[in-house]
Amino acid sequence: MLKYQQIANEIQQDIEKNDLPQGTKLPVLETLMSQYKTSKSTVIKALSLLERKGLVYQVRGSGIFVRRRNRKGYISFSNQGFSDELSGFDISAKVLELDIRKPSAEVAFNLKIDPEDDVYYVKRIRYINGQILCLEESYYNKDIVTYLNNEIATGSIFDYISNALGAKIGFSDMYVHIQKLNEDEALHLGLLVGDPKLFVETIFYLNNGLPFDFSRISYNYEQSQFFFQSTGYSL
Amino acid sequence: MLKYQQIANEIQQDIEKNDLPQGTKLPVLETLMSQYKTSKSTVIKALSLLERKGLVYQVRGSGIFVRRRNRKGYISFSNQGFSDELSGFDISAKVLELDIRKPSAEVAFNLKIDPEDDVYYVKRIRYINGQILCLEESYYNKDIVTYLNNEIATGSIFDYISNALGAKIGFSDMYVHIQKLNEDEALHLGLLVGDPKLFVETIFYLNNGLPFDFSRISYNYEQSQFFFQSTGYSL
DNA sequence: TTGATAAATTATACCGGTATAATTATAATG
């Protein structure tokens, strides 16, 4: 692991372990430099990472301070990856459909592939702490996600892509809507037609810019509480 | 303006002006250095800023590439500030209530003030392209936002805080829910009781970490389409 | 005590360098 990531991790653990309250001032740069036996630039980079993650804020001329923590029960809607989004929650899934098919024009467009190329289609229900979280339909570029099965799709497909396939997940574009449930969705989510849903279309990219997954997710409004932090321009 | 921000702006304008498509490779670092007559570090900083803004992605050993643009009609849900979120849209507001009052326990807690301290309370409807976008209730710490009136609240309160009061807005914490409209909300949004809403509680902070605004916003689901981009860890 | 002024503290901007890791292009090999 990179040095600045390691330092960021240690500072994060320090904050979480000691449960430092909002506004707590961290040691000054000079101290952190000697504490972690590294250069100023590397400390600054570690702190920038933590600032991006919403853990701290920096005030020029003053210091580095701990930021407010998430409320209990809110899913952290992170803007820098997908790994720790759901930490602290019990996540599982039930696969409804899984097959290889030709993509629709819309799916092909979003995945930047030819309509004749194959995609894996997965439809599943995801659970959070035993409750229905969402109904998900995903299309994976089969050239990238070369294999999928029921067992894999029951767990974390992204973990599988990262670990087993060795692909590096990069970034994503999300299109968010608030809508009413249709019949099929209501059935699967255990809700009523016309109930609210958060409907999100997402294109996931590898770190080299190739789109590998296009997904449509309908969230159960009863289980959907998200925590989102913005950061300033000054990084 | 800072040099790296200036460079970031110019690159951004270059992308937008020439409408560079997704995947276009930008000049290599060396070229950008000489083009903008600056050091490597400053170019890297400018590119990092653009990466955070979701405009480009960088691939080690390969290059810097243009990222996909927003779909038309989607409000950009930026994670680095509030200035250009609504650019390209026609925004206005109608003030329903505006007064000075004592905060509730919850409001006082979120603003980190005493229940005996004064706050400005503003209730207003915000319009986007002439349509009702949302119903907003906001509480401003009167020690920071020392004055407000109807005219100011009809425009952008944040612009007023930044420009007239000279305060620097820093970051925010958002708590997002999907719910059903109650009677009051339905009335103001021109919708029906039970219709979906996106309900967002936000605490806004100055760049020195002081919370100055606690707001509750109910979004009209018919006008609510958001675009949100995540970035990787590697900045 | 209050208010203004100066000094110290602190994070940030900017520079330019070496070393490294990932990718891409080229050359060699069968």
Next chain:
DNA sequence: CATTATAATTATACCGGTATAATTTATCAA
């Protein structure tokens, strides 16, 4: 021609330095 090994390209990590701007603390004057 396809595959493999090698070299070139390219972004990133990391270093340590000076200058600067914002904040906080200390000092001084009224």
